[in-house]
Each structure stands twice: as structure tokens, then as C-alpha cells.
Amino acid sequence: MTENIKVWPGTPLSEKDIKEKRILVTEWQPNLKYAWDAGIGYGRYFAELKKGRIVGTRCDKCRRVLLPARVFCEWCFRTVDAWVHLQDTGTVNTFSVAYTGTAAERLKEPLIPALIEIDGSGGVAIMHLISEVDPWKVKMGMRVRAVWKPEQEREGAITDIAYWKPI
Amino acid sequence: MQRRVAVIGIGYTPFRPISPDLSFKEMMFEAAQKAYEDAGVCPRHDIDAFVTCEEDFTHGRSIFNIHTPDNIGAVLKRIHTLPAESLYGLADAYMLINTGLVDVMAVESHSKASNMLTPNYLIAHAMDPVYNKPLSYNPYFIAGMEMNRYMHERGVTKEQCALVSVKNKANALLNPEAAYGDRISVDDVLNSEMMFWPLSRLDMSSPADGGIVLVLACEEKARILCDKPIWVRGVGWCSDAPSLETREWGEAVYARLAGEMAYRLAGIEHPRKEVDFAEVDDSFSYKELQHLEALKLCRSGQAGFMVEEGATKREGEFPVNVSGGSLGVGRLDEATGLQKVLEVVLQLRGEAGKRQLPNIKVGLAQSWRGLPANSGAVAILSNE
Numbered sequence: 001m002t003e004n005i006k007v008w009p010g011t012p013l014s015e016k017d018i019k020e021k022r023i024l025v026t027e028w029q030p031n032l033k034y035a036w037d038a039g040i041g042y043g044r045y046f047a048e049l050k051k052g053r054i055v056g057t058r059c060d061k062c063r064r065v066l067l068p069a070r071v072f073c074e075w076c077f078r079t080v081d082a083w084v085h086l087q088d089t090g091t092v093n094t095f096s097v098a099y100t101g102t103a104a105e106r107l108k109e110p111l112i113p114a115l116i117e118i119d120g121s122g123g124v125a126i127m128h129l130i131s132e133v134d135p136w137k138v139k140m141g142m143r144v145r146a147v148w149k150p151e152q153e154r155e156g157a158i159t160d161i162a163y164w165k166p167i
Numbered sequence: 168m169q170r171r172v173a174v175i176g177i178g179y180t181p182f183r184p185i186s187p188d189l190s191f192k193e194m195m196f197e198a199a200q201k202a203y204e205d206a207g208v209c210p211r212h213d214i215d216a217f218v219t220c221e222e223d224f225t226h227g228r229s230i231f232n233i234h235t236p237d238n239i240g241a242v243l244k245r246i247h248t249l250p251a252e253s254l255y256g257l258a259d260a261y262m263l264i265n266t267g268l269v270d271v272m273a274v275e276s277h278s279k280a281s282n283m284l285t286p287n288y289l290i291a292h293a294m295d296p297v298y299n300k301p302l303s304y305n306p307y308f309i310a311g312m313e314m315n316r317y318m319h320e321r322g323v324t325k326e327q328c329a330l331v332s333v334k335n336k337a338n339a340l341l342n343p344e345a346a347y348g349d350r351i352s353v354d355d356v357l358n359s360e361m362m363f364w365p366l367s368r369l370d371m372s373s374p375a376d377g378g379i380v381l382v383l384a385c386e387e388k389a390r391i392l393c394d395k396p397i398w399v400r401g402v403g404w405c406s407d408a409p410s411l412e413t414r415e416w417g418e419a420v421y422a423r424l425a426g427e428m429a430y431r432l433a434g435i436e437h438p439r440k441e442v443d444f445a446e447v448d449d450s451f452s453y454k455e456l457q458h459l460e461a462l463k464l465c466r467s468g469q470a471g472f473m474v475e476e477g478a479t480k481r482e483g484e485f486p487v488n489v490s491g492g493s494l495g496v497g498r499l500d501e502a503t504g505l506q507k508v509l510e511v512v513l514q515l516r517g518e519a520g521k522r523q524l525p526n527i528k529v530g531l532a533q534s535w536r537g538l539p540a541n542s543g544a545v546a547i548l549s550n551e
Contacts, residue, residue, distance in 0.1 A: 028300055030292040033284040034227030039190030072196045074237035077203075077210050 041070035044083065046156040052148050054086040056124060065121045086124075088146035089167065090116040093125055097135045110135050116144055116164055131163035143167040172264045173389035173396035174512050174548065175271075176206025176382030181344045182496050182506070185281040186376035191226070194277050195219075195238035198378035203240070206382035207392050208271060210240025214382070215269035217246040218260060220253035220276040220501045224289055227282065239275050239380065253379070254504030254534040254544035258402040260383045261546075270385045276502035277378030286374065290538050299411060309539050310371075311363030313416050314453040318365065320417035323456055325365050327471035329356035331452040332369050334480055335488050339495025341481075341522040346375040346497040356452070370452040375497020379505040381512075397512045398549045400529070401435070403428025406542035414541055419454075421542050422461035422533060429531075429545040430463075438463045443527040444485065444514065446507035448535035448543065449492040455479075458533055459487065462545070481522060489514065489522050504534030508546055515550040 018025055038046060041057070045068045048055040056065045057080040059073035065084055072079055095114035101107050112130040117123055130138060132147070144164040154160040178201030180186070180194050189197065203210055210217075219235040228234060232248030235241070249255055253276035260272040283289060290306040317323065330353060339348030351369065359368040389396040405424040407414050426438070435441045445464060449455035456470035464485065465473050473479055479487035490496055490510035499506050511530035513519045528551055535543040 024297075026296050026301070028292075028296055031285050031288040032224065032227070032292065035282045035284055036227070037187045037190050037279065037282060039188065039193045041193065042190055071193055072200075072238075074240070074242050075211075077200075077240035079200075 039071075042068060045069040048085075049158070049160040050154045050156040052151065052154070052160075054088055054118065054126065054146075056084050056086050056121065058082045058084050063122075065124045067118065067121065067124045067126055086121050087119045088148075088161075090118045090126070090144060090164075092130070092138065092140055092142045092144060093117050094140060095130065095138055097138070112138055114138070114144075114164070128158070128161060129163045130165065132165040170265055170267060171386040172261050172383055172399045173386065173393065174381050174399065174508070175384045175389050175393040175396055176202045176204075176208065177380070177509055177512055178202025178205055179344065179379045179509060180377050182346050182375045182377035182499065184346050184373070184375055184497065186279070191277060191279050192234075192238045194279070194376070194378040195235070195275060195380075198277065198380040199239040199273070199275060202273065202380035202382050206384075208382060210273065214240070214271050214273050215245065216263060216272045217241040217244065218256045218272070218274050219246070219248045220251055220256040220274070220505075221248060222250045222501055224292065225283055225500050226279065235275070239273060241273075245269075251501065252504050252534045252536045252542075252544060253501050254402075254508065254532065254546055255404055257381065257383075257399070257505070257508060257546055258404055258544055261399050261402045264383055264385050267385075270388050272383050274381045274383065274505065275379070276499075276505045278374070278376050278499035278502045280374035280498070280500050281376050293539055295410065305363075306539055307366070307371075308363045309411065310451050311366045314366050314370075314451065315364070316416035317418075317453055317457050321460065321468045321471070323453065323471040325357065326353055327475055328370060328452040328456065329353045329367075330474045331449060331455045332356045332494050334474065335449055335455075335492040335494040337495075338481055338489055338522065339491025341520070342491045342496065343520070344377075345491040345495050347373055347495050348491060366451060372450050372493035372498040375499055377497075377499055377502065377506075379499075379502050379509055381505065381508065395516050395550070397515045398551075399546060400549050401429040401431070401433030401547040402544065403430075403432070404542070404544035406540075409541070411539070419457045419461040419535075419541070419543075422458050422535070422545070423463070425543055425545045426462040426533070429547050433547040435529075435547065438531075439465065439485070442529050442531050442547070444489065444511075444524055445487050445531040445533065446490060446492065446510045447487060447531070447533040448503070448507075449488055449494050450498055450503075450535060450537060452494065454535065455487060455492065458535070462531065462533060464531075481524070486524055489519070489524060498537070500537075503537070504532065504544060507532035507534060508548070511546075511548050515548060
């Protein structure tokens with residue numbers, strides 16, 4: 001600490017000063033609303049989820065399956081060759097246990113986001129959540145299965161799969 | 168080492184008010200695939216660097232640059248994203264190639280304007296939060312004020328401005344990619360809904376969706392890859408002070424200075440004599456006139472007479488916005504500048520179809536960042 005600071009300690013600001021507008025504060029909440037066109041790839045992907053199926057696409061050049069389904073391969077930069085239906089079982093590649101929500105609040109029940117490699121797809125993975133399991137028991141390599149929402153509740157969204165649970 | 172730079176490939180999707188058939192990824196892919204096919208290059212092997220031009224807020228995604236590489240073949244390659252008007256992307260590619268850092272580079276920009284559901288609020292969000300935002304005006308008033316001052320200073324009439332809309336919408340009828348082609352009269356414009364006096368509804372462009380990709384190369388590569396390289400002879404860009412209180416309202420100073428830079432690089436001393444045609448920003452009808460004067464493509468105060476005499480028509484002595492401009496094609500957000508370049512390249516290649524101009528050698532493309540900005544860029548292109 002320099003000599004100056006001992007002589008002039010300054011005026012600390014508290015949250016109260018800001019709330020009572022004793023200093024200049026301007027607040028503004030932007031009114032921004034967006035839509036996103038699903039297009040061909042995501043469009044079919046969501047339509048299939050509504051039917052309770054996971055669909056990907058296949059690139060015959062690099063022999064990869066792409067998930068979520070998309071119409072081009074970003075490695076080979078070419079149009080994909082086919083739609084492929086995938087199983088709704090898989091293996092945990094990596095995961096985390098999220099104890100904090102977006103507003104930095106503590107979550108009573110932690111969420112378990114996980115990357116799940118779909119069976120029979122050659123290592124292609126889906127990003128989703130794991131549930132019905134003690135967070136401390138989740139392991140890499142754990143086998144899981146999709147828990148689908150009831151058909152009438154599905155709306156063509158990634159949340160049509162409620163979560164994945166251990167097999 | 169100063170190297171010449173050429174556009175060797177162009178690709179684009181049609182410009183339409185909505186585009187639900189394509190996600191933005193598919194739109195970028197389609198435009199890129201066409202451009203690479205046109206240039207005869209594989210992005211995975213032949214393109215050294217990429218630049219995309221998109222603004223997070225218009226696309227509704229923060230950190231939008233992370234979503235761009237895969238769609239244009241740039242995964243694990245050199246790519247950067249400008250949250251700026253797309254002519255700045257062209258200027259980036261020009262600099263990187265001109266200085267010898269890269270040989271072949273792609274420039275991308277696209278608009279999904281139809282996906283932005285509250286566009287007026289988006290522009291309002293660009294205003295100064297302390298001085299201007301609390302006044303709560305629809306920010307298009309800025310265009311009304313600017314038009315008012317410009318008309319006052321240069322003696323331009325509302326009828327002359329209306330003629331720009333009439334001309335550009337008619338031009339767009341010959342452009343199969345344009346969204347807003349129409350045959351209208353001056354009276355139609357004058358009698359259209361009054362928006363922000365003196366700005367009427369038909370003085371204003373409407374948004375459109377669409378993607379554009381250009382491939383640029385150094386002279387050595389361009390000569391090998393392309394039999395019709397279109398040379399980028401000069402680029403320029405400029406930003407005025409942002410504040411509404413201190414900016415210049417009558418003259419488009421940013422366009423004048425950007426133009427001067429581009430003319431200097433291109434070795435052009437008499438723009439009106441040495442440039443054959445231009446695609447200038449016409450987001451609002453008066454903007455075309457204001458920009459023509461700023462770019463010295465007519466004498467100060469003469470732009471109104473020029474449009475009145477028909478000199479800027481397709482068959483006139485100095486055609487302006489033959490593509491239909493933003494009034495006829497639709498305003499493509501950040502991609503607007505690349506649409507101007509696209510038209511100049513098509514014309515210089517002789518590939519502009521029914522709207523092809525005869526005997527042209529040098530074309531100018533100019534962009535404006537859009538409300539409430541007063542910045543923009545210029546590119547001068549030539550087929551020899």
C-alpha cells in the first residue's frame with residue numbers, strides 16, 4: 001500500500017449506492033427475439049425425435065456418421081450420402097456433475113451433462129443429460145439408454161428424450 | 168512485396184424474404200460449395216485462410232464465430248470472424264493476400280434477417296445507453312433526420328429520392344436472385360405510408376435472407392486457377408464519430424474518405440471518368456444519392472439531377488445498382504457489401520444475364536454499416 005492511500009483512503013461504493021442511484025446507473029433490457037430455421041438436416045432430425053428415433057447422416061468419404069444429422073461433412077466438405085437410423089443406447093464418453101445453474105444458483109439436485117457415444121455409430125456421440133443415478137456412480141464407459149418422453153408430449157426437440165439412464 | 172489480388176470464385180444462395188428451407192449452416196455451405204466449385208478449389212487443401220462477417224446480435228448467438236468454420240470447410244484452419252460489414256472482410260482478404268501472408272482466401276457473409284423477430288429493438292440496442300436510448304424513439308428516425316438534412320444542404324427533392332426506389336426496384340426485375348423487384352412510380356413512393364418524415368415506406372429497403380462466398384487469390388494462383396480473374400484494385404474503409412450529436416448529417420464523410428483511400432490504391436484520379444458503373448449502398452433511397460456525391464461519382468449537389476436525367480439507369484451513362492441494390496434485392500444485414508461486390512464481379516465477368524452492361528472495365532462497390540452507424544467500405548474491381 002502506498003503512502004497516498006493511507007492519507008486518502010477513498011470512498012467505497014456499496015450495492016446501496018447503486019440501488020439508490022447515488023452514482024450514475026443506466027439500466028436497459030434489450031428486447032431481442034429470434035427464431036432459427038431448422039432447414040433440412042435439423043428439420044429431419046427433430047421430426048424423427050418426435051417419432052422416438054435418432055437419425056444421423058453418413059459421409060461415405062470419411063466413413064463417419066454425423067450427429068445431429070446435417071447435410072454436409074465438415075471434414076470432407078461434401079454433401080452427405082445417406083440418412084441412418086441410430087440406436088438409443090450408448091456409452092458415456094465424458095461427463096460432468098453440474099452443481100451450479102445459469103444464474104450461479106446452487107442446484108439441490110445436480111445435473112449430469114454427458115457425451116454419449118451411440119451404439120453402432122462408430123463413436124459418434126450425442127450431447128444430453130443422465131439421470132436416475134447417483135452422480136457419484138456415473139463413470140466413463142457406463143452403458144446408458146434413452147428415456148423418451150411419452151409420445152403425446154414430444155414436440156420435435158432435443159428434449160423429446162427426457163434423459164438417459166444406466167442400463 | 169505488393170501482390171495483385173483477384174476474385175476467382177463466387178457462390179451465393181438466392182436472396183429471399185424468408186428461407187425456412189435452409190438452416191444458416193446449410194445456407195453457408197451452399198454458397199461456399201458453389202464458390203469453391205466456381206474457383207476450382209478444395210477448401211480443405213487449397214484455401215489458406217477464411218474470414219466470415221457476422222454480428223452476434225443479428226444472428227442471435229453470442230460468440231457466433233465458433234459456429235462458422237464447419238460450414239465453409241475451415242475446420243482446423245486459419246479463420247477469423249468480423250462483427251462488421253462484409254466489405255471489411257474483403258478488405259481483410261485483400262491485405263492478407265497483398266502482403267504475401269496467404270495465397271488463397273475465402274470471404275463469407277450471410278443474412279438470416281427473417282430470423283430476427285425484433286429488428287427495430289436490435290437497432291435501438293446499438294444507441295448510446297445514456298444520451299439516446301432513454302428517449303425511446305424508433306431508431307429509424309435517424310434516417311429521416313439525415314435525409315432531411317441532406318436534402319436541405321444539397322437541394323435534393325423527395326421526388327428525386329423516390330426515383331432511386333423506382334429505378335432500383337425496376338432493375339431488380341431483371342435479377343432472378345432479387346427479392347423485391349417491382350414496377351412502381353414516383354407517385355407510388357410519395358404516396359406510400361409516411362414513416363419518418365421525409366422518409367416514406369418505399370424509400371426504405373426491406374430485409375432479405377441469403378449467403379455469399381467469394382474466393383480471392385494472389386496473381387500467380389489466380390492465373391493458374393481462373394480464366395476470368397476480377398482484380399481488386401483498391402479497398403478503403405472509414406468510420407465517423409458515432410455520436411448523433413457531433414456527426415456530420417448532410418454529407419457521408421465516411422464514404423468520401425473510404426472512397427479516397429480506395430481510389431488512391433487503385434490509381435484512380437478522376438473517379439467519374441475512370442469508373443464505369445457502381446453498386447453503392449441504397450438502404451434508403453436518399454443514401455444512393457448521398458453516397459454518389461461522397462464518392463465523387465458526380466459533382467456535389469448533382470446526384471438528384473443525375474437520377475432525374477436517367478443517367479444512373481441501366482442504360483444510362485453511369486449505371487448505379489443494376490442488381491436492384493438493397494431496395495430491389497433486399498437488405499442482407501452484414502452480407503449487403505458482398506452482394507454489391509458480387510454484382511460488380513458478375514458484370515465484369517459478363518455473367519450478369521439480362522441485366523449485363525456492355526463495354527465495362529472498372530466497377531465500384533460501396534457499403535454502409537446500416538443504422539445507426541456512419542461507417543462503410545469501398546472496393547474497386549476491374550477485369551483487366
